[in-house]
Amino acid sequence: GAVVSQHPSWVICKSGTSVKIECRSLDFQATTMFWYRQFPKQSLMLMATSNEGSKATYEQGVEKDKFLINHASLTLSTLTVTSAHPEDSSFYICSARDRLPTKQYFGPGTRLTVT
Amino acid sequence: AQSVTQLDSQVPVFEEAPVELRCNYSSSVSVYLFWYVQYPNQGLQLLLKYLSGSTLVKGINGFEAEFNKSQTSFHLRKPSVHISDTAEYFCAVTETHNNNDMRFGAGTRLTVKP
Numbered sequence: 001g002a003v004v005s006q007h008p009s010w011v012i013c014k015s016g017t018s019v020k021i022e023c024r025s026l027d028f029q030a031t032t033m034f035w036y037r038q039f040p041k042q043s044l045m046l047m048a049t050s051n052e053g054s055k056a057t058y059e060q061g062v063e064k065d066k067f068l069i070n071h072a073s074l075t076l077s078t079l080t081v082t083s084a085h086p087e088d089s090s091f092y093i094c095s096a097r098d099r100l101p102t103k104q105y106f107g108p109g110t111r112l113t114v115t
Numbered sequence: 116a117q118s119v120t121q122l123d124s125q126v127p128v129f130e131e132a133p134v135e136l137r138c139n140y141s142s143s144v145s146v147y148l149f150w151y152v153q154y155p156n157q158g159l160q161l162l163l164k165y166l167s168g169s170t171l172v173k174g175i176n177g178f179e180a181e182f183n184k185s186q187t188s189f190h191l192r193k194p195s196v197h198i199s200d201t202a203e204y205f206c207a208v209t210e211t212h213n214n215n216d217m218r219f220g221a222g223t224r225l226t227v228k229p
Contacts, residue, residue: 004158006158032215034215034217041222042221042222043205043219043220043221043222044159044205044219046216046217049215091156093158093159095159097214104214104217105161106151106158106159106160106161107158108157108158109156109157109158111156
């Protein structure tokens with residue numbers, strides 16, 4: 001089946017620094033990518049949706065200047081958490097969808113801890 | 116907008132017992148429905164999905180779910196669970212005309228005991 005990878009799988013950073021998370025679709029072209037965050041013992045919350053070559057669409061309440069999303073190619077999207085703070089600590093999961101709207105695949109997630 | 120309610124936050128069962136994880140959805144238009152499983156510190160793995168056609172959907176690992184439009188439900192079942200089925204299970208829904216907006220339920224923690 002289709003595979004989506006994320007890198008890194010976990011990262012610890014100091015407050016005030018920026019962190020970039022990569023999401024790659026390994027064997028298909030992802031026309032649309034999604035970024036979710038998941039707090040402990042909670043469900044996934046959609047942060048933003050991005051189409052290749054276009055600006056991301058952010059969900060209400062998500063700061064677009066803080067969570068920078070770049071969908072530079074059909075196989076790569078990046079999420080940069082700028083000026084990270086401890087409250088940004090979370091599990092970030094990306095998802096990629098190919099041209100068929102019902103085939104959406106999830107990455108393994110990235111655990112971000114901000115100290 | 117569509118929404119999903121998972122009625123049980125935790126379901127403990129003994130090994131080899133049957134299990135049902137309940138999911139109800141709300142939408143004014145036609146939907147696609149999904150069940151995902153999440154193991155600790157991992158992403159989501161698709162168990163099964165309902166797009167159209169037969170209301171009984173069979174998925175991986177022996178799971179199945181039945182779409183009931185009149186009851187707006189999509190309950191997940193397995194006739195005999197294993198220890199390895201211990202995980203978090205999420206029901207999700209998208210509207211057929213807007214696949215970009217997948218909404219997840221709060222999740223059900225299935226714990227299989229020996």
